[in-house]
Amino acid sequence: MNTVDPRRWQALIVLAAAQFMVIMDTSIIGVALPDMQRDLGFSPSGLQWVFNAYVVAFGGLLLLGGRLSDLLGARRVFTTGWIILIAGSVIAAAASTAWVEIIGRAVQGAGGALIAPASMTLLMMLFGHNPRELGKAMALYGAAAPAGGTAGVFLGGVITEYLSWPWVFIVYVPIGLLTLAAVPALLPAVQGRRGSLDVLGAVAVTAGIALAVFAIVRAPEQGWSSAATLAQLAGAVALLVAFLLIQRSVREPLTPLAIWRTPGLAVANLAMALLGAAWIPMWYFLNLYLQQVLGYGAFAGGAALLPMTVAIMIFMIGVTARLLGRFGAKPLITGGLLVLAAGVAGLSLVRPDGAFVSDVLPASLVAAVGMSLAYIPAMMSALSGARPEDSGLASGIVNTTYQVGSALGLAVMTAIATSQGAAEAGSVSRLTDGFQAAFIGAGIVAVAGAVLTLLLMRRPEPVTTEAGPEREAVRL
Secondary structure, three states, X not given: OXXXXXXXXXXXXXXXXXXXXXXXXXXXXXXXXXXXXXHHOOOOOHHXXXXXXXXHHHHHHHHHHHHHHHHHOHHHHHHHHHHXXXXXXXXXXXXXXXXXXXXXXXXXXXXXXXXXXXHHHHXXXXXXXXXXHHHHHHHHHHHHHHHHHHHHHHHHHHHHHHOOOOHXXXXXXXXXHHHHHHHHHHOOOOOOOOXXXXXXXXXXXXXXXXXXXXHHHHHHHHOOOOXXXXXXXXXXXXXXXXXXXXXXXXXXXXXXXXXXXXXXXXXXXXXXXXXXXXXXXXXXXXXXXXXXXXXXOHHHHHHOOHHHHXXXXXXXXXXXXXXXXXXXXXXXXXXXXXXXXXXXXHHOOOOOOOOHHHHHHHHHHHHXXXXXXXXXHXXXXXXXXXXXXXXXXXXXXXXXXXXXXXXXXXXXXXXXXXXXXXXXXOOHHHHHHHHHHHHHHHHHHHHHHHHHHHXXXXXXXXXXXEEOOEEEXXXX
């Protein structure tokens, strides 16, 4: 029986805060993008690399982060990740050119790729002894991710409005230092295990993801059937196939292919990828609609998304965990993705002369409820069947699929929006046409996720775990 750590709830605050900050790093730059574009000389299509540089590095290196967490110990990797994130924040804040900014964002993403799986390993270690406590802890931890993504928009608006865009990165420095100071007292030391690192596999999967995103981003300019686009997509496929071959041939692969036999892992990861591919583009283009069409300033644009944050926190903490224990993961993931699709479909009706209360608020709240219902069940379903020694790897996989889905989804929806007029900044009507097309695309992705979950996910028997003198069960 595992020893119960009396500091576990205080430690959860540190872990949830870290998850909040890591995911917020994907969104806090949203409101600052117009100022960054002006000051650093980004092109309209190149601007999304401020977001994608972080997400590609984060998603591409999460598997490596999970493996390092298992080998070196989760607390050590968690600490190292924060040091790297702080360094990347300093680079991004000091950038005077677009390329330096992209490098800083990629370094931030690398730090986040260490923090996220290490956090999950520590959480499972602290609360895995009791399914009821684990459910509560996962609800709080899970709520930190989408809440951080949405709250980042508001905080970015405040900072951009009253300070300047470099401060959206500087804010991570004191927070990171405070987190590092709390680690020795609150987070348990976790012994690693012997093994080797599959560096070649990490390079192949990260390069493959980055090249795929790059090809999709450039496709509207180069042409989808152009030689350059086809060559880039072929190169991405070749790198990802090479990654799979490497995993089959090396003694200690980055991702042992046998882990995909874990019950529920593959389908839950598919759901997470499509959830990210629907949610992140919705957030990205809703932010642009508020500023570029409705004319909101940085602060007002961020504040307009606060109701979504509140809805996410309320539903994830107060509702989803209870529904998960009663109905299991499959109905919640399926229903959540359908509700998200309904919300995004409502946003596809935005008008050039629209208003926040009628065009944005109701649909955004519906979308937030859908996200809240689907996220935690998909996460727990992906992790529930993994062995304790593979918890870091499983966490890395599920976070990778969400982030990669987000990056690819944003790249595709940006291409769609651009083709429908979103690049014509001088025309509010054409901008709105492009944003509507992106919302429709995101809604279709959410529906596809719901259908695939309904068809492919099995409803396993309740998982029984020792918890003191009685045995408790949680249905996943």
